[in-house]
Amino acid sequence: MQRHSTRVPRRPVHGVLLLDKPLGFSSNQALQKAKWLLRAEKAGHTGTLDPLATGVLPICFGAATKFSQLHLNADKSYETVVRLGVTTTTGDAEGDVLESRPVTCSVGQVVEVLDRFTGPITQIPPMHSALKKDGKALYEYAREGVTVEREPRAVTIHELELVDLRLEGHEPFLRLRVRCSKGTYIRTLGEDIAAALGCGGHLSLLRRVQTGPFDAGQCITVEALEALPDEQRLQRLLPVQALLPDHTAVTLDSDNAARFLSGVRRRGTWSDLSRVAIYGPPVGTSHTPVLLGSGHTQAGELIPGRLLSPIEIQQILEPAT
Template sequence: MGRRRKPWMRDVNGILLLDKPEGLSSNHALQRVRRLYSAAKAGHTGSLDPLATGMLPVCFGPCTKLSHYLLDADKQYTVGMRWGARTATGDAEGDVVEENAVRPDADTVARTAQDFVGEIGQVPPMYSAVHHQGRRLYEIAREGGEVERPSRVVTIYALQVGVQEGDILPLEVRCSKGTYVRTLVEDLARACGALAHVAWLRRDAVGPFAASAMHAMADVEAAAEQGAAALDALLLPPSAALTDWPAVTLDAARAFYLSRGEAVRVAAAPSRGRVAIYGPGNALLALGEIDADGMVAPRRMMQLPA
């Protein structure tokens, strides 16, 4: 049987770009926001550690169908790299396991950072949600265990070094999905002959979403006091998640055939690649691609209202 809907729940459709506060897990932030919206269905796209702050896209209702695509999106972070110690977790919450007094100069760090731009291999940290033989790595780590982890290929698009303040060096990172910033900080420090861990971490952007579109938890709570209309005014439409996808708009007849899984011909469609497919009223019908015959073919039906 499906989960019974509670009387206070309502249908919500859209995307909230929450500025997650420090000290709150992503799931706790999600549940708090869901209660404020009285939403029947909600999910977040990409966890942030409790230590981290910044962009946590929360998808409501039908928009949860877009979660997978946002999980796969590129990310942008600013991070404080604290010299002098490596910790068990790679961040300020873990116990110090190794220390040294090496403090590389700014030129050395900036020069070394460029070696990490492009495709690199990363070994996931033990304190991560990666599965190993049916268990999360962090569960094994909390028991004092450690297992061998295969390296994964990720892409660092940009790595900029900021101005040192005390023992903390700020970095700006633009990277692909699956990148562990804690591991990047440790590996960069090691390449400089030093030790470091994450002092603070902020996610500034996810995919097409900019930092300026985020809302603090306090803003959401204030809107909740004003009612559902004020809350819904904070939401972005489904199309906001797909601004980097070429768009194809169908008339009613073509939308009908496409909704049955059939490819359709559209005169103004791109010649190849993936497309977001819209119908009458700007409803998001499907995500698709241009097939070998130049037809617009659905690959994932959405049927999301505008």
């Protein structure tokens, strides 16, 4: 008997979905699930979370993907638990145990070590990461049992708060809240802190609670999204300009907006600004200016950067069903 599969029709979807990534999902699996639930044509995320990690994963649809790169540079905040006394092959609970050691540090030593890891630090990227060397992800080398040389990376730990701890008895741990710059490996941070305490350790929990202006309280779980009717799923989307909160808004009239969308610089009295969100006048009965794209101003000129296409703008104004 021949089996017929039903193909889900795709549609143009534009905006940002704040997803609470579930445990065990890769970022790409979460992305594909959300893309399928919204029947979207195009989607991308703004920064990878390990399968072990949960929490804030902004997913960009349609025109929003043009600005996702900007969000990769955003500071991020995490809540994590470092299991002390046990090191693993991956630096987290998914790896095999390498060594178990007694935990003999004091609370005072913990405070001193955390202070040492606050501010600008350097990290060696973990072998179990998506960082590439010679076109190949480090985790692929790790799976083959190969360790390759990695260059130290400079990152900044803006805040490192000790939320809770247990240094004696069963499964000693540190519960930490971390606010850090882009490119910080929390697994490596946990391993390095535990090594500095003399007992070693690994991450047993990792949750991203904030990335840029977005926090966990704004997110929706995959299960909750799946339970919503189709139209209500679309209502969970933030507008594309939610990715441009630190951009100065400039609104053009109809004539200048059309020329700007064609990639032509516009002259005005603007001061020099490195980040500008450019809008056109409201359309129809709407009182909301229409996002045209991003750019910068220099010497009185408005210079295009990433622009929406006329088709994308029309689709945003008249969303598909």
